[in-house]
Amino acid sequence: MNAVGSATFGNREEEVQIGAIKRSRLGIFPTPLEELKMLSSSLGGPRIFIKRDDLDGLGLGGNKLRKLEYAMAEALSQRATTVITTGAVQSNHCRLVVAAANKLGLKTHLVLVGEEPRIATGNLLLDKILGAAEIHYVVKPDAYGNIKEGSDPVDEKVQEIKERLISQGEKPYYIPNGCRPLHGGLGYANCVREIVDQLYYYDLAPSSIITACGSASTQGGLLLGSRLYCQGMTQVIGISISHSKDQLIARIEEALDDACSFLGLEYKTTQEVIVYDNYLGDGYGLPTQAMKEAVKLVGQKEGIILDPVYTGKAMAGLIDLVRKGQFRKEEAIVFIHTGGIPGLFAEEQAIHFQR
């Protein structure tokens, strides 16, 4: 379905034809929207809905599929034969890039940041089953502190692979970790349109949408969607899983600029960009007590599984905000389940849930 939104940008009324941009169909959309009645009543909070982007189909699903539909369309239009991408050893993004590339007949090279584990579990196991053509492991300077300043070993490895592939007659296409902000922006603007349609059947409109925030293009896209489909009335709240609030706000503004200049829109930020970085704990992928409680609470009240790195921390943020009385009882708030479940089965995460 083509998405046409009537939106106000600055002081202009415009029709925005997002659907005219090439997109490869990879996921199953719209994803379901469910009400979390048990969770909501246990918190005594507002009506809480969950947007099940973990159920979007390909390769065990997750938020990257909405973005990859645009990235992969661009790869095909450039006649790429191989896709190169990067991420952590337990990257959900990398898993979905391999799955998407397989579906379109492309090969994948992964540059993973970290050491090769003795046994591949979680996402890495799936990368191997999905058959990434090559997997490279690169250790970042901040882990070992012995690499000359200004050089990024990940970029260097990507460059080296690109040159080798070109010399072999291949046409590589590079997808940055988390995808280009533009592709995230377009993908998650579409997600807001789905939410608005789905809540219409409850006679509701979303007052807030909450998401985990890492590369920040999901949040950037949700903000774009709020402008396009909700006149900017829907507040978008990001819960950091990796960086400081200031770094993420800068990334989100970049994602919005990127998407708006591509669409030929003027975007006047009238909406505050809201990011909380106080649910991160000691850092990316490191557990917090609140995350563990959130994962267990949602599992035990609703039978829905969250992941420990992204949605578990984001849900811990949502629960805390509800408990602090941030939302009114009659509001409809939507939590984006961005996926990431395979990460729960990685040894270093599973260990935190043993009794």
Ligand SMILES: Cc1ncc(COP(=O)(O)O)c(C=O)c1O
């Ligand atoms: C499961 C999951 N949720 C959320 C995110 C964060 O999304 P974004 O990078 O668009 O901020 C990621 C990013 O890797 C992810 O894998």
